[in-house]
Amino acid sequence: MEETTPTQHIKLHSNCIPVKGAMRSVICDLQRNLYIPVPHSLIDLFDEDSLLNLELLETTLDTASLQIFSEYLHLLERQEFVFHCNKLEAKNFPTINTEWDFPSQATNCVIDINQGSEHDYTDLIQNELDSVNCHYVQLRSFDAFSLSFWDDIIKIINGSPIRSVDFIIMDVSACFSHKEISEWVYSNRKIRCVTLHSSSENKIVRQQNLGFSLVLSVKEKINSPISCGNIHPSYFSINVESFTESLAHNTCLNRKIAIDTEGNIKNCPSMAKSYGNIRDTKLIDVVNNADFQKVWHIKKDEITKCKDCEFRHICTDCRAYIENPEDQYSAPLKCGYNPYTCQWEEWSTNPLKQQAIEYYGMQALVKDEK
Amino acid sequence: MEMSKSTILIHSADFDASTNDVLDWLYYNPQSKNFNIKRINGSIGIDTISMYISSSKETPASVCSFFDPNIKFYWYRRGALEILAPNKYLIYSDNFNHVTKSDYADYNKFLKELVPKGINNPRDNEINKLKVYVHAKQCGLFFPDTYILNSFSDDFLEKLKGKEFVVKSLSYPSISIHYKSFEVDLYSSTQLINLKDVLKIYPKTFLLSQFQEYIPKKYEIRTFYLNGIFKSMAIFSQQNEQTKVDFRNYDLERPNRCVPYNLPKWYETKLHELMLSLEINCGSIDTIVTPDDEFYFLEINPIGQFQWLSKNCNYFIERMIADALLH
Numbered sequence: 001m002e003e004t005t006p007t008q009h010i011k012l013h014s015n016c017i018p019v020k021g022a023m024r025s026v027i028c029d030l031q032r033n034l035y036i037p038v039p040h041s042l043i044d045l046f047d048e049d050s051l052l053n054l055e056l057l058e059t060t061l062d063t064a065s066l067q068i069f070s071e072y073l074h075l076l077e078r079q080e081f082v083f084h085c086n087k088l089e090a091k092n093f094p095t096i097n098t099e100w101d102f103p104s105q106a107t108n109c110v111i112d113i114n115q116g117s118e119h120d121y122t123d124l125i126q127n128e129l130d131s132v133n134c135h136y137v138q139l140r141s142f143d144a145f146s147l148s149f150w151d152d153i154i155k156i157i158n159g160s161p162i163r164s165v166d167f168i169i170m171d172v173s174a175c176f177s178h179k180e181i182s183e184w185v186y187s188n189r190k191i192r193c194v195t196l197h198s199s200s201e202n203k204i205v206r207q208q209n210l211g212f213s214l215v216l217s218v219k220e221k222i223n224s225p226i227s228c229g230n231i232h233p234s235y236f237s238i239n240v241e242s243f244t245e246s247l248a249h250n251t252c253l254n255r256k257i258a259i260d261t262e263g264n265i266k267n268c269p270s271m272a273k274s275y276g277n278i279r280d281t282k283l284i285d286v287v288n289n290a291d292f293q294k295v296w297h298i299k300k301d302e303i304t305k306c307k308d309c310e311f312r313h314i315c316t317d318c319r320a321y322i323e324n325p326e327d328q329y330s331a332p333l334k335c336g337y338n339p340y341t342c343q344w345e346e347w348s349t350n351p352l353k354q355q356a357i358e359y360y361g362m363q364a365l366v367k368d369e370k
Numbered sequence: 371m372e373m374s375k376s377t378i379l380i381h382s383a384d385f386d387a388s389t390n391d392v393l394d395w396l397y398y399n400p401q402s403k404n405f406n407i408k409r410i411n412g413s414i415g416i417d418t419i420s421m422y423i424s425s426s427k428e429t430p431a432s433v434c435s436f437f438d439p440n441i442k443f444y445w446y447r448r449g450a451l452e453i454l455a456p457n458k459y460l461i462y463s464d465n466f467n468h469v470t471k472s473d474y475a476d477y478n479k480f481l482k483e484l485v486p487k488g489i490n491n492p493r494d495n496e497i498n499k500l501k502v503y504v505h506a507k508q509c510g511l512f513f514p515d516t517y518i519l520n521s522f523s524d525d526f527l528e529k530l531k532g533k534e535f536v537v538k539s540l541s542y543p544s545i546s547i548h549y550k551s552f553e554v555d556l557y558s559s560t561q562l563i564n565l566k567d568v569l570k571i572y573p574k575t576f577l578l579s580q581f582q583e584y585i586p587k588k589y590e591i592r593t594f595y596l597n598g599i600f601k602s603m604a605i606f607s608q609q610n611e612q613t614k615v616d617f618r619n620y621d622l623e624r625p626n627r628c629v630p631y632n633l634p635k636w637y638e639t640k641l642h643e644l645m646l647s648l649e650i651n652c653g654s655i656d657t658i659v660t661p662d663d664e665f666y667f668l669e670i671n672p673i674g675q676f677q678w679l680s681k682n683c684n685y686f687i688e689r690m691i692a693d694a695l696l697h
């Protein structure tokens with residue numbers, strides 16, 4: 001048996017990953033889905049194997065620094081970001097595999113609907129989405145539809161390999177009551193969330209159950225794709241899948257497919273470029289098109305501002321509305337975070353963003369939000 | 371042509387999420403187009419079968435209504451496999467029924483030797499803990515002293531004086547009992563016991579149970595094993611009182627820290643030897659690492675859960691299985 005050495009080291013757990021921003025770092029706990037901002041100087045104490053020699057530290061830090069460190073050590077221990085170990089056993093704890101992969105040619109699909117839409121839902125769900133092994137669908141409508149319209153669609157989804165579906169639909173009391181929609185959601189178990197927009201109040205209509213069956217109503221009017229693309233901590237996604245995806249891919253558009261109200265196939269409903277219409281174009285052909293895939297690979301590490309942001313690997317992205325419409329690597333327009341001051345500010349009033357707001361015709365939307 | 375395609379047969383159960391996950395990877399792989407992929411949920415009852423052996427053949431074979439010769443690969447995950455007695459013979463008498471049942475049992479057992487090659491085999495479920503430990507001992511693995519008892523022997527009471535033991539069910543941790551008009555499911559997790567607990571029961575008999583010396587843990591290791599490949603995860607269950615003895619007492623608010631782990635090579639070699647000697651090519655293996663860095667082998671679960679291991683450690687085990695099915 002090998003001689004055991006004293007546990008004088010601490011090691012960061014491999015799923016608690018520090019990400020450095022311009023001014024500070026965050027430790028992303030990918031297992032417990034949380035993050036904690038810490039100073040760079042704390043992260044710099046760990047070596048390339050995420051190890052920190054506590055005994056050595058006592059001889060190198062002055063008393064004041066040691067006092068501060070002990071407070072941070074307490075935080076790291078309380079969060080179980082670190083464990084005490086000896087150098088030998090630390091070798092048995094490798095870094096986490098950072099590969100991202102998913103068994104779908106298109107992981108998610110957004111389908112926009114208005115009164116003029118002529119989508120063939122049966123063909124779309126049973127044949128087209130199945131051909132790209134799509135697991136997740138969001139249906140978003142800008143006009144009012146009856147519950148029986150949605151019921152016809154969910155029946156097709158229930159019999160398909162699609163795992164979960166979100167609805168963003170207009171709240172019109174003439175079409176359905178909140179009680180009716182709640183019951184409908186409860187009896188269709190693939191529904192993850194129904195968001196009722198243009199509603200009279202913001203509230204939770206039905207509580208979620210194991211991540212499914214949530215019904216929300218919001219006052220916001222969603223009558224075009226222009227309201228999408230917000231960047232906010234409430235949209236952060238702190239898990240292994242999103243983190244690894246962001247290392248090599250775009251966190252919004254990678255393997256996304258969108259069908260706009262007219263049936264045009266796009267990377268995102270808010271983007272101009274169409275790769276054909278579902279009337280006569282196969283989704284699998286679009287997904288396999290190298291040109292279509294280009295935006296999938298725009299990484300956070302390449303985007304202005306994002307690359308200096310400590311939240312870059314847990315954050316969403318938007319490539320449709322950007323600060324400089326001429327530069328596809330410019331920062332998301334609707335992000336108010338400043339990684340150089342670590343402050344969240346209101347994006348829509350930022351003087352540097354007014355030109356882009358005008359370019360996208362968002363003046364009315366911005367006024368509404370204020 | 372459809373006819374000439376070989377078949378991948380997946381024997382599983384309704385609602386087995388891991389089977390769904392593997393199927394996703396199968397369909398995603400363009401090679402799957404060359405196969406018929408067939409999934410069967412639940413028990414497979416075989417109505418017509420002939421098993422045969424001939425002096426001119428090396429091994430016995432079978433012709434059966436279920437396993438057609440096109441099956442290239444059989445992934446056993448869940449469910450039973452048995453030869454059905456034709457209905458008309460079953461109605462005569464209990465006596466006759468009994469005779470056929472025991473006859474059938476022998477050949478049902480033998481049938482499992484004849485199923486197509488693949489991942490796991492229904493016979494892996496018949497694994498016996500003591501048999502596993504006999505093999506483990508031959509491979510030079512440490513494991514906790516283990517008693518299978520339905521009453522407390524003097525020997526055991528003596529042993530209990532100096533040590534702590536845990537008690538757990540023999541195999542399946544839950545039993546269903548009928549009480550009045552209810553059917554009650556009782557789930558028993560692993561519990562620590564001491565001499566005082568035992569003396570409350572002594573000298574009564576009870577359901578056959580497993581008593582095992584309590585091994586102090588630094589962390590537990592859950593390993594997924596497939597044909598010599600090891601994917602391991604360390605579970606830091608000691609920090610939490612709720613999960614100290616049995617990590618299945620999940621703390622949902624604050625789940626045990628679960629991180630990728632590499633077992634030492636010498637230990638993997640011994641486990642590999644054990645799996646070969648038991649002729650089980652896939653399974654989940656539990657290990658304890660003690661505060662003194664000793665490795666205690668606990669058990670093999672041939673059809674264990676691997677989804678949480680795969681997700682926590684980003685191992686893509688489901689893709690690994692799909693690749694193995696397609697070669």
